[in-house]
Amino acid sequence: MFALQGRYAAWLFVAPAILLVAVFIYLPMVLNVGVSFYDWSVLRNEFTWKGVENYLSTLDNIDFRSAFANTAIYLAVLVPAQIALPLLLAFLMLRVRNRLLVRAYRAAYFIPTIVSFSIAGVVWLWMFNPIVGFLNTFFEAIGLQSHRWLNDPDMALWCVAAVAFWKGFGLNLILYAAALVGIPREVVEAADLDGAGPWTRALRIEIPMISPTLFFTGVTTVLIVMDEIVGVVDVLTEGGPYNSSSNLVYYLYDRAFRQFNFGEAAAVATLIIAIVAVATWLQFRAFERYVHYQ
Amino acid sequence: MTGMKNSKIKIGRRAALGMGVSTAAVMVAGGAARSANASIDIVHFFSGADHPMELVIKAFNAKNLGVTAVSRQEGTTYEAITQKAMAGIAAGRPPAVMTTGWKLASFAKHTLGAQDLRQFGADGGAIIDNYKESVVKLVTIEGSIVGIPWALSTPVLYINTEHWKAAGLDPAAIPTTIEDLYAKLGQMQQKTNKAVLAYEVNEWEPQAFIQNAGGDVLDGAGKPVMDSAAAVYGMQKFVEAKTRKLWNPIGLSEMLTAFQAGALSAMVTSSARLSGVKAQSAFEIKLAKMPGLEGRPRRMNSGGNFLSILARNKEQQAAAVQFLKFCATPEAMKIWLGTGYLNTTKHDLPIPAGQEAAYAQLADGLTPETVWPGARGLEALKAHIDWISRIVNGSVSVPDGLKGSKEAVAKLLV
Structure with missing residues (x-):
């Protein structure tokens, strides 16, 4: 028999997790930064030193700049929308007394989240079809002008944003609903006894009490909008017309796996890691102080 | 524990010898079968069990030529299957035969290492002889014939x-x-x-x-x-x-x-x-x-794709040549025409109904799809x-x- 004691025991227990994270996350990140300074021929396993040339050519590339601008638009539109609207719906859902109806709403809102991108994409492609699609048929029926939707460079990005919102808002909604239900009843009752109306109660009691959930969804929504929107982009527009709906991660995918330019793709990946790290750090700096864990 | 003890099986010397001999026999037989029957991967993007690509592979396997072709649909686009082929090549296991878009011909030659069919001597020449000269030009990249002109469209x-x-x-x-x-x-x-x-x-x-x-x-x-x-x-x-x-x-x-x-x-x-x-x-x-x-x-x-040999080892290359030889036969091409692609061979095969205009365009002469070098x-x-x-x-x-x-x-x- 032997006993695990002291700090060695703690290290032993966390070692598997640390090892996995080190091998599958940090090591590839470090290697990626290394590759970004080379022109890497995967097949011949040849590395040609390029210094910062991959970074310079990336920053100079008009497609990268357009992907960067689009990413900013997606974040500016989708992050507030995916936080505010599900929160509002969660509040409204709490006011519904009929349990069956609540379950039906919850299921209806959550289903898009669990539908795969490929299936959702096929359905939305049909909806957006400019000639036989539902949207134009409906628009024409009510006397509105029809559109080219995904094929229109001025609209493609907004179509992608709309589908990404439809696909993603259910998750936050469920999290907010669960957090709101978890607020101790006596707190809410005390607020009612003190004469707090629904707005005051929501702004002064409920939102501060679910601040850990709000903070968590704030951070994860940024990551989801950066990353998961790629599925929608790929199925609906493939970044087009002429990169008008692309984003940074899709640009990375395109450089690496369609054009097989791994050195430049590694530079793009490094830039994305830096952007995400800075964005997350800023979120922590700006909002963590407002989070109440008790 | 007692139950386990009771259930122990005793193996005598004769039984043990018998088992050893039979195991050795199975291994020898298996080894012989493996060396006599090479297995090659055919990478493509055509989906459906009844797609002509699957039917061609099935017809080839039915010939029992000592080569088993394994159908591998690894994506739905040229780029997708190329990505996976690259991963296989980097790992030292390239697909033996790959469907490659005309536009990727230069990439296939220089990066994927598509083999020149003429390096396979008489066999390579015999395969190419089945195809119309005008379409052989489409797979000739910087003097190398990088595959068989398999799928031609316009x-x-x-x-x-x-x-x-x-x-x-x-x-x-x-x-x-x-x-x-x-x-x-x-x-x-x-x-x-x-x-x-x-x-x-x-x-x-x-x-x-x-x-x-x-x-x-x-x-x-x-x-x-x-x-x-x-x-x-x-x-x-x-x-x-x-x-x-x-x-x-x-x-x-x-x-x-x-x-x-x-x-x-x-x-x-x-x-x-x-x-x-x-x-x-x-x-x-x-x-x-x-x-x-x-x-x-x-x-x-024109547009479409060709079948290129990416295999690096001799056994896989020889097996891939067998497969391409079959693809160049009237039997295989007849099955393949079910796709709607045009007949690229010299074999006199009936024009599929509805395709007369495409064949007329082919007869007028077609230029290749732009190859991006x-x-x-x-x-x-x-x-x-x-x-x-x-x-x-x-x-x-x-x-x-x-x-x-x-x-x-x-x-x-x-």
Whole structure:
């Protein structure tokens, strides 16, 4: 028999997790930064030193700049929308007394989240079809002008944003609903006894009490909008017309796996890691102080 | 524990010897079978158990030639299967045979290491002898024959005959020039108020217009020349359909869906799509040669893919050669024609119903799909497509767009 004691025991227990994270996350990140300074021929396993040339050519590339601008638009539109609207719906859902109806709403809102991108994409492609699609048929029926939707460079990005919102808002909604239900009843009752109306109660009691959930969804929504929107982009527009709906991660995918330019793709990946790290750090700096864990 | 003790099986010396001998026999037999029957992976992107690609593989395996071909559908695009092939090559296990798009021919030779068929001596030569000289040229990259010309298609005009009849037009008298086509479609639009035309917005169909106008995308040395006066004229004819409001540019899948639903009177797409489009449509479809440009000689292009050998070891290469040998037979080509691709061989096979226009176009002579050379060829292709898309969407004029394309492509093809 032997006993695990002291700090060695703690290290032993966390070692598997640390090892996995080190091998599958940090090591590839470090290697990626290394590759970004080379022109890497995967097949011949040849590395040609390029210094910062991959970074310079990336920053100079008009497609990268357009992907960067689009990413900013997606974040500016989708992050507030995916936080505010599900929160509002969660509040409204709490006011519904009929349990069956609540379950039906919850299921209806959550289903898009669990539908795969490929299936959702096929359905939305049909909806957006400019000639036989539902949207134009409906628009024409009510006397509105029809559109080219995904094929229109001025609209493609907004179509992608709309589908990404439809696909993603259910998750936050469920999290907010669960957090709101978890607020101790006596707190809410005390607020009612003190004469707090629904707005005051929501702004002064409920939102501060679910601040850990709000903070968590704030951070994860940024990551989801950066990353998961790629599925929608790929199925609906493939970044087009002429990169008008692309984003940074899709640009990375395109450089690496369609054009097989791994050195430049590694530079793009490094830039994305830096952007995400800075964005997350800023979120922590700006909002963590407002989070109440008790 | 007691139960376990009781259930122990005693093995005597004779039984143990017998088991050893039988195990050895199975191993020897298995080893012999393995060396006699090589297994090769055929990578492609054709889905469906009854797809002609699967049927060709099945027919090959039924011959029991000592080679088992394993069908591996590893994606739905050339790029997707190329990615996976690259991963396999990097790991030292390249697919033996891979379906490769014409546009990736240079990439296949220089990066994927597609083998020159002539290095396989008489066998390689015998395979190539089955194909028409004009199509062998399409797989000849810098003097190497990088595969067998397996799938050949060409852009043709698909007609919904019901719309044409409804507009009082004769579906048997399809216009032979773009100018006449646009005039007829204008009449049709006035009468039917339907969407009348769709082109694919890619590099392939504009190439047809550029060539029919007397221009080229890249010249013989691989230099971009898509901004020549002739090329500008060709592209202007392409986008004229939009400026005349005959064509509202849409995506490929949307175009096919609309046509199959009977909501589109005509579209230009690959002749190889006929069987798929027919299967989903409830009206009579007619294929016509892609109209040329008035007063200019026709010079239509082709597309499709070839089967290349990527195997590196001798046994796999020999087995791959066996498979390609079968693909070059009339039996395999007959099965393959079920796809809608054109007959690239010298074998006299019946023309599949409905494909007469595509074969007539083939008989006129087809140029290859543009092969994008160099390490950044695929990037150059994308840059060109983006400029085509800008032109079609009206973001730039035709001359400016083609000039922009030339500049972007020239930087990447250095």
